[in-house]
Amino acid sequence: MGSFYGNGNSSGLWQGLLGLSLAGLLCASPAWSRQLLQVPQGLDSLAQPRDAEQGSQKQPGSISGKVIDPSGTTVQGAVVKLTCDCQSSGQQATTNGDGLFAFTGVAPGPFNLTISSPGLATRDYSGTVTAGERFETPVIMLVIPTQVTEVHVLPPDEVEAAQVQEQLQQRVLGIIPNFYVSYTADAVPLSAKHKFKLAWRSATDPFTLLGVGVLAGIDQAGNRWPSYGQGLEGYAKRYGATYTNVFSATFIGGAIMPTILKQDPRYFYKGTGSKKSRLLYAVASSVICKGDNGHWQPNYSNVIGSFAGGAIATLYIPPNDRGASFVASAALIRLGETSLAGVLQEFLFRHLTPNNNRRAAMQP
Numbered sequence: 001m002g003s004f005y006g007n008g009n010s011s012g013l014w015q016g017l018l019g020l021s022l023a024g025l026l027c028a029s030p031a032w033s034r035q036l037l038q039v040p041q042g043l044d045s046l047a048q049p050r051d052a053e054q055g056s057q058k059q060p061g062s063i064s065g066k067v068i069d070p071s072g073t074t075v076q077g078a079v080v081k082l083t084c085d086c087q088s089s090g091q092q093a094t095t096n097g098d099g100l101f102a103f104t105g106v107a108p109g110p111f112n113l114t115i116s117s118p119g120l121a122t123r124d125y126s127g128t129v130t131a132g133e134r135f136e137t138p139v140i141m142l143v144i145p146t147q148v149t150e151v152h153v154l155p156p157d158e159v160e161a162a163q164v165q166e167q168l169q170q171r172v173l174g175i176i177p178n179f180y181v182s183y184t185a186d187a188v189p190l191s192a193k194h195k196f197k198l199a200w201r202s203a204t205d206p207f208t209l210l211g212v213g214v215l216a217g218i219d220q221a222g223n224r225w226p227s228y229g230q231g232l233e234g235y236a237k238r239y240g241a242t243y244t245n246v247f248s249a250t251f252i253g254g255a256i257m258p259t260i261l262k263q264d265p266r267y268f269y270k271g272t273g274s275k276k277s278r279l280l281y282a283v284a285s286s287v288i289c290k291g292d293n294g295h296w297q298p299n300y301s302n303v304i305g306s307f308a309g310g311a312i313a314t315l316y317i318p319p320n321d322r323g324a325s326f327v328a329s330a331a332l333i334r335l336g337e338t339s340l341a342g343v344l345q346e347f348l349f350r351h352l353t354p355n356n357n358r359r360a361a362m363q364p
Helices: 012-026 030-036 038-057 157-166 191-201 206-221 233-259 275-286 301-315 323-353
Strands: 061-068 081-083 089-095 100-106 109-117 118-127 133-138 288-290 294-298
Touching: 061 081, 061 109, 061 118, 081 100, 089 100, 191 233, 206 233, 233 301, 233 323, 275 288, 275 294, 275 323, 294 301, 301 323
Parallel strands: 061 133
Antiparallel strands: 061 100, 081 089, 081 109, 109 118, 288 294
């Protein structure tokens, strides 16, 4: 016995007795045993709610809505595309006959809807859906897209060419040349090239040649310039003299002097104001014109051209009809004709010229 208690393993005996005592206590007092195991039970209880919370955060939601047009009518067949941060590719739906659409199984988080339909402007809508939420968008209206009109600004020379080309299509009753009138109040000033072009086209137009023939016949019937005689030869001389007068007056008053003095030989249709103001404007057109700078000024070109045409006529009319009186009367007649033409332009010719609505509306 003494040797057993004196060896180095005596501590194992006491450890065994202590273990048996603790086991007995645990069996005899369950409450106390639970107190000893209180920490493990607490850790286990904390783990269970955390797992439940993570599961609820992953629960998908849904998105639905309705699409209408500006009149309030539902839009059928509108394409609705859904995109969100957690999806690499978007989902797509189409509205039904009631304009309704829906997406299910949508992951929680921010999302964007793109709604489009032919003839209507595309619209975007953004929001955030939470876990398990049935998200319903406000009614989405697709509006008619704003029309954009493109305006092409052309260089002034191209605008001028277009406007002159329009003028060359203008004919009273579709027959009589009406080249020297502009229905565009702010028309681009004529270049020298176009001033001469208008003069040439006017002087060589078939109707002008026919009109000269009628005037020559009237002169022959009235035996004007008796020294020319009668018959075909007399008619030819009268035709030549009349056409030379028309040609020289047209070029001097409508091209040469307007180029030198930088004046516009055209009549600018007024069309507004009282009849009296329009009448005065038309009558004054023989002595007042618009300059190439856009300002109104004395019509030196027409006055000088009228007198110059009469002076040139004295070179080929019979000698007994020449003189200062002839030059003055020819010039005054020419100025009177210009005023009469202005009155006809202002009150009559516009309504008888079919192509006057085909004016170039381009601005420099």
